[in-house]
Amino acid sequence: MLRQRLRPNRLNYQVEVGQARAHSILQAKHSSACDVASDTSCWLFTGSTNSDGYGQVYLKKNSQMHLTGRGAQTAFLLHRLAYLAATGQDAVGQVSHICDRPKCFNPDHLTDESPAVNNSRKGCPGPIACSVHHHIVVDLCVHEPRCIRPEREDVFCCLSQREMASVDAWPALSADVDTSMTSEGRQSAAELLQRSSTEYSGAEFLEAAVAAGEI
Numbered sequence: 001m002l003r004q005r006l007r008p009n010r011l012n013y014q015v016e017v018g019q020a021r022a023h024s025i026l027q028a029k030h031s032s033a034c035d036v037a038s039d040t041s042c043w044l045f046t047g048s049t050n051s052d053g054y055g056q057v058y059l060k061k062n063s064q065m066h067l068t069g070r071g072a073q074t075a076f077l078l079h080r081l082a083y084l085a086a087t088g089q090d091a092v093g094q095v096s097h098i099c100d101r102p103k104c105f106n107p108d109h110l111t112d113e114s115p116a117v118n119n120s121r122k123g124c125p126g127p128i129a130c131s132v133h134h135h136i137v138v139d140l141c142v143h144e145p146r147c148i149r150p151e152r153e154d155v156f157c158c159l160s161q162r163e164m165a166s167v168d169a170w171p172a173l174s175a176d177v178d179t180s181m182t183s184e185g186r187q188s189a190a191e192l193l194q195r196s197s198t199e200y201s202g203a204e205f206l207e208a209a210v211a212a213g214e215i
Contacts, residue, residue: 013080014090016061022085025057029078029105039150042099043106045078053102054079078105083112094118099148111145121147128152 013022033047045055055078064072079102083095086107096118099109120142126149127139141147 011074011076012090013076013084014088016063016074017059017076017081017084018062019084019088021062022081025059025078026082026085026105026107029055029057034105037101037104037150040099040101040109040148041106042101042104042109042148044101044103045105047078049103050075050077055103055105057081079110081105082107083110086110087112096121098143098145100124109148117143125149 017025029045029047030043033045035044035046036042037044048056050056056075057078058073059076060067060072061074064074077095079097080091080095082105083091091112093112093114096111096113097104097109098111098121099106100121101109104110124141124143124147126141126147127136129136129151139146
């Protein structure tokens with residue numbers, strides 16, 4: 001666990017806002033300025049963001065409550081307030097989004113980690129699930145907690161390939177799968193169906209495809 005001191009010029013959220021106040025702000029923004037993503041359960045802030053795309057709110061510091069006017073308010077990052085509200089502590093390192101969505105302020109998607117680990121999450125494919133059956137086919141994520149990524153529409157396990165014996169089998173699939181897939185997803189499925197099932201070996205095939213940049 002990180003134990004280095006906060007940088008001198010960095011806002012101390014625990015001192016300047018506090019857990020109780022942060023929790024009230026979190027509840028208010030969740031009910032009034034939040035879109036919940038159905039695929040990942042991200043709480044996406046619909047209010048103002050900074051130049052890096054992170055949600056922010058303007059508040060008076062606890063140490064400046066006596067001040068008045070617009071200049072008395074300071075921009076606080078909403079995801080850091082969410083982390084404080086959930087843990088009671090200010091982050092020592094960076095509050096990292098394991099969902100890779102800067103606007104998200106779901107406390108379950110936030111973790112305190114070093115800048116190096118935070119940066120390493122960029123481009124991580126996360127656990128990869130079958131687009132038809134939704135079970136994990138291969139987990140290429142090396143992080144803890146695990147990265148959260150939207151489910152893909154072009155990954156098919158061996159069972160789904162056997163079920164789709166031909167392109168004509170598409171109408172037999174469930175309505176949910178049929179209506180949710182894009183034309184690109186259907187094309188990928190059609191291409192898969194042209195190959196023998198012996199060409200695929202579950203995790204090994206997907207790992208090779210990811211390494212080659214095909215997935």
